[in-house]
Amino acid sequence: MLIDIVLDAVGSDKAPEPEIRGAIRACRNLPVRVHLVGPEAELRDLLDEHLEHEHLENQPLDNEDQRIFIVNATERIGMDEKAASAVRSKKDSSMRVGLKMVREGKAAGFVTAGNTGAAMATAKMVLGALAGVDRPALTTIMPTSKANPCVLLDVGANVDCKATNLEQFAVMGEIYSRSVLKIENPRVGLLDIGEEESKGNDLTREAFPLLKALPINFIGNVEGRDIFNGHCDVVICDGFIGNVALKTTEGASRLMRDLLREALTSTVTAKVGALLSRQAFNAFRRKLDYTEYGGAPLLGLRGVCIIGHGSSNDNAIYNGIRVAAEFAQAKVNSGIEATLRAS
Amino acid sequence: MLIDIVLDAVGSDKAPEPEIRGAIRACRNLPVRVHLVGPEAELRDLLDEHLEHEHLENQPLDNEDQRIFIVNATERIGMDEKAASAVRSKKDSSMRVGLKMVREGKAAGFVTAGNTGAAMATAKMVLGALAGVDRPALTTIMPTSKANPCVLLDVGANVDCKATNLEQFAVMGEIYSRSVLKIENPRVGLLDIGEEESKGNDLTREAFPLLKALPINFIGNVEGRDIFNGHCDVVICDGFIGNVALKTTEGASRLMRDLLREALTSTVTAKVGALLSRQAFNAFRRKLDYTEYGGAPLLGLRGVCIIGHGSSNDNAIYNGIRVAAEFAQAKVNSGIEATLRAS
Numbered sequence: 001m002l003i004d005i006v007l008d009a010v011g012s013d014k015a016p017e018p019e020i021r022g023a024i025r026a027c028r029n030l031p032v033r034v035h036l037v038g039p040e041a042e043l044r045d046l047l048d049e050h051l052e053h054e055h056l057e058n059q060p061l062d063n064e065d066q067r068i069f070i071v072n073a074t075e076r077i078g079m080d081e082k083a084a085s086a087v088r089s090k091k092d093s094s095m096r097v098g099l100k101m102v103r104e105g106k107a108a109g110f111v112t113a114g115n116t117g118a119a120m121a122t123a124k125m126v127l128g129a130l131a132g133v134d135r136p137a138l139t140t141i142m143p144t145s146k147a148n149p150c151v152l153l154d155v156g157a158n159v160d161c162k163a164t165n166l167e168q169f170a171v172m173g174e175i176y177s178r179s180v181l182k183i184e185n186p187r188v189g190l191l192d193i194g195e196e197e198s199k200g201n202d203l204t205r206e207a208f209p210l211l212k213a214l215p216i217n218f219i220g221n222v223e224g225r226d227i228f229n230g231h232c233d234v235v236i237c238d239g240f241i242g243n244v245a246l247k248t249t250e251g252a253s254r255l256m257r258d259l260l261r262e263a264l265t266s267t268v269t270a271k272v273g274a275l276l277s278r279q280a281f282n283a284f285r286r287k288l289d290y291t292e293y294g295g296a297p298l299l300g301l302r303g304v305c306i307i308g309h310g311s312s313n314d315n316a317i318y319n320g321i322r323v324a325a326e327f328a329q330a331k332v333n334s335g336i337e338a339t340l341r342a343s
Numbered sequence: 344m345l346i347d348i349v350l351d352a353v354g355s356d357k358a359p360e361p362e363i364r365g366a367i368r369a370c371r372n373l374p375v376r377v378h379l380v381g382p383e384a385e386l387r388d389l390l391d392e393h394l395e396h397e398h399l400e401n402q403p404l405d406n407e408d409q410r411i412f413i414v415n416a417t418e419r420i421g422m423d424e425k426a427a428s429a430v431r432s433k434k435d436s437s438m439r440v441g442l443k444m445v446r447e448g449k450a451a452g453f454v455t456a457g458n459t460g461a462a463m464a465t466a467k468m469v470l471g472a473l474a475g476v477d478r479p480a481l482t483t484i485m486p487t488s489k490a491n492p493c494v495l496l497d498v499g500a501n502v503d504c505k506a507t508n509l510e511q512f513a514v515m516g517e518i519y520s521r522s523v524l525k526i527e528n529p530r531v532g533l534l535d536i537g538e539e540e541s542k543g544n545d546l547t548r549e550a551f552p553l554l555k556a557l558p559i560n561f562i563g564n565v566e567g568r569d570i571f572n573g574h575c576d577v578v579i580c581d582g583f584i585g586n587v588a589l590k591t592t593e594g595a596s597r598l599m600r601d602l603l604r605e606a607l608t609s610t611v612t613a614k615v616g617a618l619l620s621r622q623a624f625n626a627f628r629r630k631l632d633y634t635e636y637g638g639a640p641l642l643g644l645r646g647v648c649i650i651g652h653g654s655s656n657d658n659a660i661y662n663g664i665r666v667a668a669e670f671a672q673a674k675v676n677s678g679i680e681a682t683l684r685a686s
Contacts, residue, residue, distance in 0.1 A: 100573070117672055118563040125402055126612070143598065144598065145597070145598050145601045145602075156536055159477045159536070159543065159544035159545075160491040160544045160545050179356075191587060193499055193502070193582075193583055193587065193590075195584040200502065201502035201503045201583045202502075202503050223587075223588045223590045224586070224588070224589065224590030224591035224592075224593070224594055225590045225591070225593050225594030225597070226594065227591060227594055228591075228594035228595055228597065229594060229597070229598070237587075238545045239536075240536055240543070240584070241583070241584060241587055242581075243567070244534060244536065244566075244567045244584055244587065244588055245440040245567070245588070245591045246567065247536075247566045247568045248567035248568070248570060248588045248591050248592055248595075249567075249569075249591055250536055250567070250568050250569035251568030251569065251570055251572060252571055252591075252592045252595050252596055253569065253595055255486065255487065255488050255572070255597060256490070256571070256596060256599050258488050259488075261604065261626075263622055264622075276607060276619065279607075282606075287447030303501060
């Protein structure tokens with residue numbers, strides 16, 4: 001059985017090229033049907049061109065006219081537009097049209113590499129939250145020094161969270177780690193500034209007993225470094241904190257790349273040093289780049305919504321579609337509702 | 344004129360060796376007198392041994408009996424002790440004895456590489472806060488990709504800050520950057536999750552206009568990555584946020600070191616790769632290691648208190664003494680009081 005995924009065809013910075021290529025690759029390798037949403041005529045021409053190219057270079061796609069579809073949407077929300085006003089004014093945006101298809105049951109999930117704020121706002125408006133979820137959470141998958149990646153949420157959808165929000169995030173992140181990332185009995189930590197239960201701020205001290213009472217493997221407070229050292233599989237925090245952690249990581253890794261380049265070009269000849277530092281840094285970036293994990297899922301919605309980075313390439317789009325399909329198949333949402341109902 | 348600095352001789356993990364060596368080096372190179380606080384008899388033997396060694400290996404220290412002194416303190420607060428109870432129960436700890444000397448005007452500043460929580464609590468109790476300062480702030484100096492380092496505060500002394508706390512941190516950080524780090528007209532940013540004034544949580548939205556009204560070069564909201572890219576000289580945040588940012592940076596840089604080692608040993612021969620990665624990473628660590636900047640100043644106290652990392656070596660201790668002397672000479676504290684009185 002094929003899973004229907006809606007793809008915002010005008011999301012990424014270089015759209016729609018990466019979207020079309022990613023969609024074709026997904027149809028070739030995954031049990032999915034992809035619905036590209038955007039300006040119909042333009043997309044039709046480009047898609048035909050790419051499919052023709054595929055016919056010449058590779059195997060033609062099996063039943064291609066039953067695997068890739070185009071859905072018309074006349075408006076596009078730009079990367080720099082303010083989310084609130086764009087969502088209000090653009091009634092026929094690719095995001096709104098695509099998410100409506102999920103709401104109406106025509107597709108199992110939505111993928112976009114567009115404006116994160118607008119995607120979150122549109123998804124909340126069109127899909128609404130799951131029963132028991134007060135605020136959906138933006139989730140990223142961070143690399144660790146061990147085999148397991150670490151699920152970090154919330155990373156920016158909600159600031160000034162209440163303890164019950166963190167409790168719900170813990171349930172959502174745990175199920176995502178278990179069902180989609182296939183981590184057995186995920187270790188869930190509360191991001192704090194010390195390990196003892198008494199440490200932290202008002203929010204974390206209030207959230208601690210709530211997380212402890214959940215039917216999950218709660219390992220207590222963890223610190224910023226535990227996101228990366230493999231000591232836990234899920235890290236829970238307020239969206240302000242998570243966003244600062246994410247962007248601090250980005251800044252520190254860029255600085256490290258620059259210093260690394262400098263250090264290597266001063267130890268070996270400049271040319272060899274530059275080559276080595278590029279290779280070494282790319283290995284790190286590949287591991288850090290969350291598009292490799294298929295983008296950031298927005299958890300807690302009545303539906304599946306994956307938000308990729310604006311710089312997404314074919315591969316990131318492909319992974320976004322893959323993760324959306326896995327997310328839909330894993331019955332994450334019914335699991336979240338059942339757990340929240342019981343607790 | 345010589346500046347009197349009190350040094351906790353039993354602070355660091357390997358104390359008192361790094362403390363004694365660092366103190367001798369400071370007396371050789373800086374206009375300071377150092378008062379080593381700790382178990383008198385033991386310190387006397389070790390100091391004599393080291394001074395004798397100096398006589399043999401190097402020039403003897405000029406007027407050494409008027410440059411290095413030993414002050415007896417019978418108790419030591421361990422790294423893993425709970426700050427609150429250790430401060431209460433150990434009346435004759437090296438920290439309390441040393442900080443009392445600062446309070447009594449016998450020394451201009453105190454330096455320790457011991458238990459951070461205990462040092463903060465003791466300093467607040469013994470020295471008290473400056474007029475106009477509600478809560479002193481722990482401050483770190485972060486490396487950037489440009490020439491200027493970035494002052495980040497608070498990094499853990501205060502959670503659940505009020506907007507007025509952030510306002511005071513901004514005044515303190517700005518003066519520290521200007522007076523001690525010699526940055527001209529430091530650019531001060533408020534750590535947030537978006538650049539527009541309307542972005543952020545309740546705390547940052549309330550703090551924004553307060554910072555804007557200060558007689559400082561406030562550049563508005565900045566994001567996590569701006570700590571490292573040289574776009575600002577001072578970054579202001581709640582202590583919970585700053586602590587998470589600091590520890591996330593530590594975790595990300597360790598992960599990057601591991602991946603770098605892996606990447607380099609797979610591109611070149613294992614031996615060369617290991618060597619290159621060590622050199623490259625050490626260059627980064629040196630830049631990241633705040634002991635190079637002399638440890639973390641606790642700003643807003645009636646006195647000077649510098650807290651170094653537990654793993655401090657001779658060099659870190661030396662830098663701690665240097666920074667304490669510069670801090671005392673720069674009249675940072677009277678500047679903070681004057682600015683807060685005026686605003």
